Amino acid sequence: MNKILLGPQASGKGTVASKLTKHYGTTIIGTGNLLREEIKKETSLGETLKGILDRGELAPDELMITLIKNEIKKTKGGFILDGFPRNLKQAEDLDLALKELNQKIDAIFYLNLEKEQVIERISCRKICSSCSEVYNTKYVPPKKEGICNNCDTELIQRDDDKEEAIEKRLNIFEKNTKPLLSLYGNKVITIDASNSPERIFSDIQSHIDSLVDNEDIQ
Numbered sequence: 001m002n003k004i005l006l007g008p009q010a011s012g013k014g015t016v017a018s019k020l021t022k023h024y025g026t027t028i029i030g031t032g033n034l035l036r037e038e039i040k041k042e043t044s045l046g047e048t049l050k051g052i053l054d055r056g057e058l059a060p061d062e063l064m065i066t067l068i069k070n071e072i073k074k075t076k077g078g079f080i081l082d083g084f085p086r087n088l089k090q091a092e093d094l095d096l097a098l099k100e101l102n103q104k105i106d107a108i109f110y111l112n113l114e115k116e117q118v119i120e121r122i123s124c125r126k127i128c129s130s131c132s133e134v135y136n137t138k139y140v141p142p143k144k145e146g147i148c149n150n151c152d153t154e155l156i157q158r159d160d161d162k163e164e165a166i167e168k169r170l171n172i173f174e175k176n177t178k179p180l181l182s183l184y185g186n187k188v189i190t191i192d193a194s195n196s197p198e199r200i201f202s203d204i205q206s207h208i209d210s211l212v213d214n215e216d217i218q
């Protein structure tokens with residue numbers, strides 16, 4: 001079963017994607033993480049991307065669809081798109097790519113969160129500089145302050161979570177990503193993302209289970 005997760009920054013897309021993966025064995029294609037991996041490799045592409053991400057802007061559409069196509073080709077047994085598509089052009093490109101790859105999207109979830117809550121959550125968001133595990137210092141703190149539970153590495157604030165970049169990213173979400181909700185229309189299942197990660201997961205899970213029951217999706 002192939003899914004798209006839409007939602008503003010800090011709405012819990014990454015967290016729920018990893019819960020879905022653990023439960024259903026689907027592959028996460030998280031574009032933010034893929035780009036951050038490229039940046040870590042310190043290639044010239046990575047250097048260009050670093051500037052784009054730090055400023056809170058979007059990476060070029062052509063690069064994104066190439067990346068997504070390659071990642072979809074590698075998957076077996078379903079995938080979750082986390083962070084893609086981010087605008088109407090990317091949605092069009094995705095449509096074409098899926099046709100070419102003989103794939104389709106079975107469910108689109110919109111994790112709905114008000115701007116004030118997004119800003120509050122981001123101000124508490126910390127990420128492991130090594131394994132990219134995400135923490136919220138208020139709601140999902142690490143066991144040892146400032147240190148990753150998985151790999152004992154220092155937690156940092158992402159450059160693009162700093163105030164100036166965040167304002168830009170939220171504007172891009174409103175202007176470029178939100179119109180996807182009208183494009184996908186009644187295919188979109190809206191989830192209240194102000195709830196806990198466990199509740200968000202169980203809401204999505206019950207939708208998936210009823211889709212599977214009704215339509216025999218694998």
Ligand code: AMP
Nearest residue numbers: 031032053056057058059064083084086
């Ligand atoms: P995220 O971790 O999903 O918030 O993504 C972090 C950053 O990666 C974004 O602010 C963009 O700069 C870049 N990015 C992620 N996904 C996309 C995409 N689909 N199109 C363009 N840029 C993206």
